[in-house]
Amino acid sequence: MTLKLYDEPMSMPPYTVMCYTAGCPNLAAFKVAARWNDGLTQELKTYFLSCAACVPQLYPLAVAKRAACHLGPGESLDAPGVYELHRGDRDKQLKRRPELEKK
Ligand SMILES: [Zn+2]
Numbered sequence: 001m002t003l004k005l006y007d008e009p010m011s012m013p014p015y016t017v018m019c020y021t022a023g024c025p026n027l028a029a030f031k032v033a034a035r036w037n038d039g040l041t042q043e044l045k046t047y048f049l050s051c052a053a054c055v056p057q058l059y060p061l062a063v064a065k066r067a068a069c070h071l072g073p074g075e076s077l078d079a080p081g082v083y084e085l086h087r088g089d090r091d092k093q094l095k096r097r098p099e100l101e102k103k
């Protein structure tokens with residue numbers, strides 16, 4: 001029995017995410033998300049990942065989704081924000097882009 005050794009690159013392949021818009025061929029560059037809080041924990045609730053071109057059409061959808069979200073007692077959900085998406089970054093390091101948050 002022999003073991004076949006594959007010549008694998010040491011580095012991981014780049015982690016890429018596509019824009020959420022159906023048929024859009026671009027990579028996502030922004031995250032449309034809202035901060036959710038129940039008084040104990042807070043997290044960033046992601047609605048969409050979007051390329052720069054699709055933010056204007058995806059952001060209003062996130063606003064509509066947020067408006068339709070029913071919150072339990074003590075829960076709060078901020079208005080959706082547009083955040084720059086950087087590979088490997090944690091949510092806390094995301095840079096918000098308020099100028100892109102237009103309805
Ligand atoms: Zn797109």
